[in-house]
Amino acid sequence: MLADLLDPLSRWTVPALFALILLAGAVKRVKVYEAFVAGAEEGFSIAVKLIPYLVAMLVAIGIFRETGAMALVMQVVDPVMAMIGAPGEVLPLAVMRPLSGSGALGLATELIQTHGPDSFIGRLASTMQGTTDTTFFVLTIYFGSVGVRRYRYSLYTGLLADVTSFVASVYFCRLLFP
Numbered sequence: 001m002l003a004d005l006l007d008p009l010s011r012w013t014v015p016a017l018f019a020l021i022l023l024a025g026a027v028k029r030v031k032v033y034e035a036f037v038a039g040a041e042e043g044f045s046i047a048v049k050l051i052p053y054l055v056a057m058l059v060a061i062g063i064f065r066e067t068g069a070m071a072l073v074m075q076v077v078d079p080v081m082a083m084i085g086a087p088g089e090v091l092p093l094a095v096m097r098p099l100s101g102s103g104a105l106g107l108a109t110e111l112i113q114t115h116g117p118d119s120f121i122g123r124l125a126s127t128m129q130g131t132t133d134t135t136f137f138v139l140t141i142y143f144g145s146v147g148v149r150r151y152r153y154s155l156y157t158g159l160l161a162d163v164t165s166f167v168a169s170v171y172f173c174r175l176l177f178p
């Protein structure tokens with residue numbers, strides 16, 4: 001019953017929002033099309049500025065994985081994982097999440113397909129996806145595009161937040177899904 005009510009609402013949300021924007025522009029006497037084109041032009045120039053940073057980050061992630069550095073990090077961190085009660089299968093996700101959102105999503109999807117969505121590993125992978133951030137992506141793309149060069153403390157804070165989120169994910173998943 002609720003789905004029957006929400007379906008037309010969801011279908012008309014975007015057109016209604018579009019009409020509302022046009023109406024607000026007309027009321028305020030803004031040339032909506034010209035403002036849209038100017039904004040699109042600015043967005044395109046920002047996207048062009050982001051491309052070198054994005055390419056550099058993707059190359060660095062590829063090198064990190066292909067040289068075996070990720071496997072080495074996983075060997076070093078595996079004893080710590082056992083101490084906090086985290087299964088070793090989620091370690092690649094914990095390492096990849098600060099580097100790449102899409103790479104981490106691929107790993108989480110693989111974990112869920114392998115172990116099932118209702119397994120402890122599946123729930124932990126889902127929780128990790130929702131609570132951690134792509135720290136290096138944020139620093140590379142967002143800070144790089146606006147010219148921030150001194151972001152050392154942002155890096156420390158972001159990585160500390162990622163570790164805290166990971167440990168909290170393990171703790172709460174152990175607490176809620178024994």
